[in-house]
Amino acid sequence: MSKNTAVETKKAVSRKDMTWAQWTWKEMKRNKVAYVMVAPFMILFTLFTVAPVVLSIFFSFTDFNLLQTPNWVGIENYIRLFLDDDIFMIAIQNTFIFAVIVGPVSYLMSLLVAWFINELSPKIRAIVTLVFYAPSISGEIYTIWGTLFSSDSQGWVNGKLLELGLITSEIKFFQNANWVMPLCIVVALWTSLGTSFLSFIAGLQGINQSYYEAGAVDGIKNRWQELWYITLPSMKPQLMFGAIMSITSSFGFGGVVTNLCGFPSVDYAAHTIMHHLDDYGGARYEVGYSSAIAVILFGIMIGSNILVKKVLSKVGQ
Template sequence: MSAKTAERKAVARKDLTYGQWIRKEMKRNWVAYLLILPYVLVFTLFTVVPVILSVVISFTNFNMLQMPDIVWIENYINLFFADDVFLTACTNTFIFAAIVGPASYLMSFLVAWFINELSPRIRSIVTLIFYSPSIAGQVYLIWGTLFAADSKGWANAALMEIGVLTEPHKWFQDANTVMPLCIVVALWTSLGTSFLSFIAGLQGVDRSLYEAGAVDGVKNRWQELWYITLPSMKPQLMFGAIMAITGSFGFGAVVTALAGFPSVDYAAHTIMHHLEDYGGQRYEIGYSSAIATVLFLIMVGANAVVKKAISKVGS
């Protein structure tokens, strides 16, 4: 028996109260606190405190210049009842996230599953092809050239050639086409971390389960997927979902780069843009903190719902 388990036996005795036991454990493991301290300090300062601070500031009219007054929920009332642009931004964000999130998740999983049985060499090449757009910096700007507004744009030229269009279409300046195009571009850059996680998860599924499944009457690859593969990679599915959801709310920069800011008729205006507008340009920090808080709640809420749904897979 190791020293550590012996000690744990000792603290299970009834002669210590819970408080005493905690204090004893904390003292015994002081090195652990030392090890996490630097990271936790930075994490607290740049992640935890900003979230709390933004909730606090959202109840004030802080503008970086004057002493802030507490205005309670006035910012939120204005946001939901007086700010039409915010409601447009909400709708756009939901449409965007509801399409990009699930579609990128599904695409990541399907591609990972399709290539799972290929030879390792071919698999790594295909992985590279699908993964590259997500790490290649600002390469998505090429979509701006492909769908340029004049007849030199490749899409316009091709469509005019076959007679679908008679004159060049302004893809990113037309309220009807800007949003769908941005969604396509976002999808193009979305096979990132969750994709890699799925590839690894599929590789890690215990081969003997498939053999056992075959003996037990699993007939085709779809049954195999549903009864064996998906349940055995539930942790990856969970992690991938979180990456996909968080990512689907984070495409503001792609939209700004392609559609400009503000986009035509606010057709591609998302909550992120609204936040940037009030916080980064108008310095209405109180109001923008309310926007940030709403966005935070939406993201964490969406994640919580999806996590619950995935925990039911295969059960």
């Protein structure tokens, strides 16, 4: 990533006549201060990010329950998950539906809106940015959707539909298995213009103006060609970063579902892997089993990120 950016501060040790291990050791001693500087971060990072992942993988092969010493059970937890746990199958399906819709749609929405507002004057752009970005930073403001779609006639949507005579009795939106998934997806999308959106705005702003001038000379006719041939290839690093942010958050909308539909959601209609994880880990203390769930979710997240990175690296090639 930053091959040429680090500075050789003191005189580098000559690499000749030294084994790789010796050279590394010398370099390490020479840069002692760097290790002191990264130590606080790396220690905490190891403790709160790396160790939990490693421990989860370990526990997923045991029957740990927080009280007794864990016993090694091999892949029994995984077998139980895939063969005996019907609700887990629903959870996997819902998680994928959620991520496959929310991830790409929020990504495209972020990109399109950022592109739409790029040519506006700075003041108007700042206001529009705020309008689109605000829902993602306003905490649990999305619960207002619960009020809008409230299941009684005081709910605005039900009230309007009743008034217009389109329905004869209220629809219990967040208690109806047919409605919960689509509604939760809409709400998740509403809160999804976050970090990737800002990154795209900055990426578009940073494109060198002369590329467009050169493009015009080379015969680019309209803004669509400009977008495809100049804009997107020039902001590839942002596209990559935005993709990672969008994918990761598209798996993290469990809280939206819980706050709007309760837990568990009706007929498990919006039950995701994250809820399943909470259920077994947080409520039943089956650490071994829930670790297996966590490992699978972890694998899905990392896997889809790597996949999308591979696809995006082909943009403009």
